[in-house]
Amino acid sequence: MSLFDFDWGLIWDNRGALINGMWTALSVSTVALLISTVVGLLLAVLRNGPRSVSWIAVGYINVFRGVPALVSVIWVYFGLSLVLGISFSVFQAGVIALSMLYSAFLAEIFRSALTAVPHGHTEAGWALGMRTSQIFFSVSLPQAIKIALPNIGSMYIGMVKDTSTFTVIGLLEVVRVTQNLVATTFQPFVLYTAAAIIYVIAAFAIDLVFRLVEGVYVRPPKALLGRAIRARQRRNIDKIVAKTRASSLATAQLFVK
Amino acid sequence: MSTRVDEMRPAGGNAVKTPIVQIRGLHKSFGQTEVLHGINLDIHQGEHVVLFGPSGSGKSTVLRSINLLEEPTKGSLKVDGVEYGPGFADENLKRGTKLQLRRKVGMVFQQFNLFPHLCALDNVALPQRKAQGKSMSDAREHAAEALRKVGLLERAGHYPSELSGGQQQRVAIARALALDPDVILFDEPTSALDPELVGEVLKSMREVAETGMTIVVVTHEFGFAREIGDLNVFMENGRIVESGPRGFYDNCTTERAKEFLKAVK
Numbered sequence: 001m002s003l004f005d006f007d008w009g010l011i012w013d014n015r016g017a018l019i020n021g022m023w024t025a026l027s028v029s030t031v032a033l034l035i036s037t038v039v040g041l042l043l044a045v046l047r048n049g050p051r052s053v054s055w056i057a058v059g060y061i062n063v064f065r066g067v068p069a070l071v072s073v074i075w076v077y078f079g080l081s082l083v084l085g086i087s088f089s090v091f092q093a094g095v096i097a098l099s100m101l102y103s104a105f106l107a108e109i110f111r112s113a114l115t116a117v118p119h120g121h122t123e124a125g126w127a128l129g130m131r132t133s134q135i136f137f138s139v140s141l142p143q144a145i146k147i148a149l150p151n152i153g154s155m156y157i158g159m160v161k162d163t164s165t166f167t168v169i170g171l172l173e174v175v176r177v178t179q180n181l182v183a184t185t186f187q188p189f190v191l192y193t194a195a196a197i198i199y200v201i202a203a204f205a206i207d208l209v210f211r212l213v214e215g216v217y218v219r220p221p222k223a224l225l226g227r228a229i230r231a232r233q234r235r236n237i238d239k240i241v242a243k244t245r246a247s248s249l250a251t252a253q254l255f256v257k
Numbered sequence: 258m259s260t261r262v263d264e265m266r267p268a269g270g271n272a273v274k275t276p277i278v279q280i281r282g283l284h285k286s287f288g289q290t291e292v293l294h295g296i297n298l299d300i301h302q303g304e305h306v307v308l309f310g311p312s313g314s315g316k317s318t319v320l321r322s323i324n325l326l327e328e329p330t331k332g333s334l335k336v337d338g339v340e341y342g343p344g345f346a347d348e349n350l351k352r353g354t355k356l357q358l359r360r361k362v363g364m365v366f367q368q369f370n371l372f373p374h375l376c377a378l379d380n381v382a383l384p385q386r387k388a389q390g391k392s393m394s395d396a397r398e399h400a401a402e403a404l405r406k407v408g409l410l411e412r413a414g415h416y417p418s419e420l421s422g423g424q425q426q427r428v429a430i431a432r433a434l435a436l437d438p439d440v441i442l443f444d445e446p447t448s449a450l451d452p453e454l455v456g457e458v459l460k461s462m463r464e465v466a467e468t469g470m471t472i473v474v475v476t477h478e479f480g481f482a483r484e485i486g487d488l489n490v491f492m493e494n495g496r497i498v499e500s501g502p503r504g505f506y507d508n509c510t511t512e513r514a515k516e517f518l519k520a521v522k
């Protein structure tokens with residue numbers, strides 16, 4: 001049997017369903033990424049805090065980064081919902097499962113990124129009369145985010161791949177869509193090849209997006225996007241500089257006269 | 258120990274000024290090791306104080322105690338008559354918080370510590386917005402004025418990575434100045450610089466001194482110290498060994514200070 005004997009046209013015929021599957025996977029992952037970013041950051045701060053609170057973060061991180069996504073989602077969808085008496089939708093269960101796991105990973109990423117910001121910057125902030133919280137948000141965090149971005153991108157790709165296990169709870173993501181198509185067409189080789197390709201394309205796209213965002217954080221702004229975002233600020237600064245220059249020249253002339 | 262002129266004036270006389278910074282019996286330990294063993298120091302309005310001495314003698318620790326980057330283990334630190342240290346049990350003084358203290362005392366570090374994600378102008382503007390609650394445009398205008406004073410107005414939009422060490426340190430000076438502090442502390446401000454960049458930073462510091470700003474500086478630049486030092490303090494092993502007014506570098510009396518000055522010449 002040669003490669004040409006397969007019905008490759010099936011991929012094109014079912015592109016809508018496959019893309020919808022990826023769309024679902026990306027939606028679940030994106031919501032979970034946002035939640036994990038916030039929770040991960042909180043855990044990272046807790047983790048760097050005094051012993052009396054850091055053990056909570058240490059415990060959480062060590063437990064949840066060891067749980068596989070498949071186990072996590074079954075636990076949430078069939079277990080947690082029973083205990084809490086809430087029936088989660090498959091989408092919600094997927095988001096909760098991913099958020100639980102990836103908060104732990106992101107906590108570690110943020111912790112090391114925050115540690116990489118020189119302590120001298122915090123000291124300078126203190127010496128300048130800023131509050132610790134102000135220093136965190138205006139000085140440490142922006143620098144830490146830039147350091148963390150490439151790793152956050154990898155985590156996001158990992159999340160999208162992990163959604164493939166959510167087929168067990170019936171989430172209509174790429175694998176579930178593929179399974180459904182295989183059941184009617186009996187072409188697993190073709191369709192799973194398509195599934196693989198779609199994951200790879202998604203990973204490339206995510207990587208590209210994160211590179212662009214990273215470019216925005218580069219100082220001085222180099223990438224086109226970064227420069228475009230800074231353009232207004234740049235004009236504002238030039239205006240203030242010109243004004244100060246003019247007023248100092250005026251004062252200088254006053255003295256000459 | 259040489260005596261300061263105004264201490265010789267009769268107590269209660271009009272000429273007696275209360276010091277803006279008054280340090281009494283200040284001790285500091287890191288864990289079990291005590292590194293400052295009772296420091297007494299008065300700093301008056303407009304005075305330029307030079308701290309010098311061998312490495313590890315506690316100069317930075319004294320300086321960093323004045324804005325509570327290091328918290329004294331024992332003793333009194335008064336600024337403008339308000340107690341910020343542990344104080345003494347028998348005293349019942351007005352106490353201030355760290356934040357209040359740091360809004361009166363500026364500091365310039367050896368390593369500049371500019372915020373690398375902000376341009377020079379915003380490095381100077383940020384603390385004004387956060388510590389003084391100024392609006393972005395007010396803070397930036399005031400920042401531009403501060404940068405002009407250190408000769409860096411034309412570099413306002415540059416990021417720290419685009420500035421030389423000397424320029425970065427001058428931005429750091431502008432950043433501290435822009436908050437209108439009562440006292441400004443310099444911890445070896447030129448020690449991290451290439452020799453050819455030292456001059457421009459000293460020039461900016463000299464200009465700050467000429468405005469009548471109260472200054473405390475730790476430095477190994479003895480030419481500069483001779484020039485600006487109204488009060489010169491020699492430290493060793495966590496103690497002030499000797500201090501004196503202008504001309505101190507030629508007139509010090511203790512063997513230790515003489516030896517040290519001879520060695521660094």
Ligand SMILES: Nc1ncnc2c1ncn2[C@@H]1O[C@H](COP(=O)(O)OP(=O)(O)OP(=O)(O)O)[C@@H](O)[C@H]1O
Nearest residue numbers: 287288292310311312313314315316317318319445
């Ligand atoms: N955070 C710290 N933890 C423990 N010991 C410290 C700490 N900071 C300073 N020390 C110790 O305190 C003593 C005084 O240090 P300090 O930095 O004040 O000296 P210095 O006079 O500024 O020296 P240098 O000229 O090298 O800067 C030294 O013995 C130093 O090892």
Ligand SMILES: [Mg+2]
Nearest residue numbers: 316317318445
């Ligand atoms: Mg030092």
